[in-house]
Every structure is written in structure tokens, then in C-alpha cells.
Amino acid sequence: MSSVIEIADTDFEVEVKNESEKTVLVYFWAPWCGPCRLMSPIMQAIAGYHENLKVVKLEVDANPDSRTLCKVEGVPAFRLFKNGEQLESLEGAIKKERLTELLDKHLQ
16 A cells, blocks of 8 residues: 655655656645644545555645745645646645545546
8 A cells, every 4th residue: 555755845856747657646734734634644545546646745834845836825735746747736625535536537
């Protein structure tokens, strides 16, 4: 089973933008964010959802460059990338079912 990979600004290019084999879901979070605490177990479950999916998490306060690049205005936030291109953008706590529906559109 896959797990969520914690990355920093210095890893964003390699782990997200240069990933050519898998679709990448970036989970932006903060330790002070209550809804993020609700999303963390869901993200762990989503990490094993599909063999062609990689889930990474990025703490927004410590990584302002990636936050700015992805235009994150609130947390939790989610950005879906494939071949370095952003496909989807969501902000706020969402149900696992909504997230899997979104992923299914791009993991076919």
C-alpha cells in the first residue's frame, strides 16, 4: 500500500512537475488547520487508491514558493497534476467520495 509522501519546496519540481509516470495529487496543509486534521486519514487512504496515483503533502507555512506557484489561498487545498500540468484545483475539506470521483476522471 502506498503512503503520502511529505515534500518541501525543494522537492516540488522533481516530485510533482517532472513526474511522468503517475498522476500526482498535492495536498496542501498546515498544522494549525482543524479541517486538515480531518483530511489526513482520508489522504492516507487515497494514497493507496490507484497504482498510477502518487499523493504528496506540502506544509504551506514552511513552503511559500509551492503555495504561491499553485495559487493556494486556503487550506486544506488540493492540486492534481499529470505530466507537470495542473488538471484540477480544490480548496476546503471534502469527502473521500468527492475526491475519488475527481481522481477517476483522470486515472482512466
